Amino acid sequence: MIVLVFVALVFLAHFYLWHRLVRSTTGPGRLRKALTWGLVGLVLLVVATFVSTRAEFANWLAWPGYIWFALMFYLIIFLVVLEIPRAVAGLLLRRSERRRAPAPVAVPARASAPAETVRAGASVPAEVAPEAVRAGAPAPAEVAPEAPAVPAAPEAAHSMSRRLFLGRTTAAIAGVGAMGAVGYGVTSALGDPVIESVKVGLPKLDPRLNGLRFAVVSDIHLGPLTGKAHTERIVRMINGLEADVVAIVGDLVDGSVAQLGPLAQPLKNLESRYGAYFVTGNHEYFAPNGFTEWIEELGELGVRSLRNERVEIRHQGAVLDLAGVNDLNGTSGGDGPDFGKALGNRDTSRSTVLLAHQPIQVTEAARHGVDLQLSGHTHGGQLAPFNLVVGLQQPVVSGLATVDGVQVYVTRGAGFWGPPVRVGAPPEITMLQLSR
Structure with a gap:
């Protein structure tokens, strides 16, 4: 359909x-x-x-x-x-x-010859035939033939x-x-992603976590139009940020491991103090052989998938909860998001950062007391003015916003889907820093 x-x-x-x-x-x-x-x-x-x-x-x-x-x-x-x-x-x-069209010229009606003959000395109308003139009367003036009317150009x-x-x-x-x-x-889509620096204040953040840095990237979309150099460039730029945590917020691939595995290999070179984490996006569920092979592949590359679960990020003696939920598209296959599993039975006095591919998932995140949600999915609209349409389906198209009391940061993504074209929404890698 x-x-x-x-x-x-x-x-x-x-x-x-x-x-x-x-x-x-x-x-x-x-x-x-x-x-x-x-x-x-x-x-x-x-x-x-x-x-x-x-x-x-x-x-x-x-x-x-x-x-x-x-x-x-x-x-x-x-x-x-x-x-x-x-x-x-x-x-x-x-x-x-x-206005420019010439006015039509009226053609005078031709007068009929008079019934009686013309008297001597009288002027003779041009319309009167010569034979109608009496003998001795002056000959009528010679009449010039009437010029034919020039027709106007057809309206068609x-x-x-x-x-x-x-x-x-x-x-x-x-x-x-x-x-x-x-x-x-x-030029924009195939060029270097823009590094966006963002500071997010969390009211209940432990002061010892001030300055904790997240390198956030999403929507890399490894596929038929991207090469290995696309992944290498993204990894190189992330490593240059010297982040504490790397968060890959879904839509990494558009194909199977057999097709795109070599393109993902540079991910094994990601560098960060506390590791690299991944949550599924809707495109992982479109993979020909299913999403599970990518979960296994990423594990071998040193990227941990948070599948409706959370981990503790310990920094300078303090703890931050980092949780991740599956994408909504996994629901039909029994692999949808489970916020209760990911966020239940935790210490609510600690700040929690949630990785969720779609911004719209923030509604459920708010019910579980999440402080900050990191998302992608929208590409910032990718092709302006398509961003206006995206805004009808997602609460945030790009950037930082507050929805239902939860701060949400939506990255525009580092790749593209479909046309290798980005207008009004350049590719992005985000350096996000937490503060109180």
């Missing part, structure tokens, strides 16, 4: 693009047919790309498919925004053409010219805007 809805949306998006980029910019003929079939091919490309993301041949299909998907997205955004200016421009052009021709002008101008603006946005977004 989800696949059918997706295909329908892709078809509708391309139909709109055809209407604005093909039908409105060309006349009937070979060019229109060629562009139409080109869009049909792009529809098939997008569907094939998303369906085959975990197939072996996805590597070569993903690049053109995802790049076109991003271009399609921004073409629609720009075209929709231009609909009102386009309509106003069309109205102004029509009014201008009406004006309409076609106006339509093509507006259509081509709108298409050019949208095309330049979309290519600029996607070009910038590719």
Whole structure:
């Protein structure tokens, strides 16, 4: 059902693009047919790309498919925004053409020849035939033939010219805007993540824990468009922060260990004083062979998975509870979040930091007295203005906020999903420091 809805949306998006980029910019003929079939091919490309993301041949299909998907997205955004200016421009052009159009010339009715003959010396109307003139009367002046009226240009021709002008101008603006946005977004997505430094005050934090540092990263999304260098760069940047704790908040992979295991190997080089911890995201449950193989793989790489459990972080003689819950997507397979198991029977006088992939899980965290929740999932919207849509489903899109009395920090993630494009939401690794 989800696949059918997706295909329908892709078809509708391309139909709109055809209407604005093909039908409105060309006349009937070979060019229109060629562009139409080109869009049909792009529809098939997008569907094939998303369906085959975990197939072996996805590597070569993903690049053109995802790049076109991003271009399609921004073409629609720009075209929709231009609909009102386009309509106003069309109205102004029509009014201008009406003002410039010449007024129709009235042609006088031809007078009939008089019944009686013309008297001698009388002037002879031009309409009177020569034979009607009496002998001795002066000959009538020679009449110049009437010039034929020049017909005005047909309204259909004006309409076609106006339509093509507006259509081509709108298409050019949208095309330049979309290519600029996607070009910038590719550079952002494939570049170094931004290091965000954040200080979070926890009212009941033991003073001895002041300055405890968390390197927070999420949504690395190892997949067909990322290489081993992507992971190596993230590990190198995290190690440069010299954090006390590394928290990987879900969506590490988009595939199986057999496909992506080599890309994850650099994680064994993560450095921190008290270890690296991981919680599942929704994409771990999409792995072809299940999520459990990744839990085992990460264990071998020295990254501990917190599966509805907590550990004690002992720092300078004080203790912080670090808990982790499974992602909501694990619920259907019997591996969903269990806050009671992760947070029950603990010393509530101690501060608790919770790792939970989706920000929306904070509602349940508040019921269990959590002080701070670290999440990802949203990518900060990844493709602005998609962040506005994400905000309808999650209580926090990015950054630090307070929800139901619990502070929540949502990282934008260090990778990307789908198109290798980030607009308005650069990739992020967070250095989060606790204070009282």
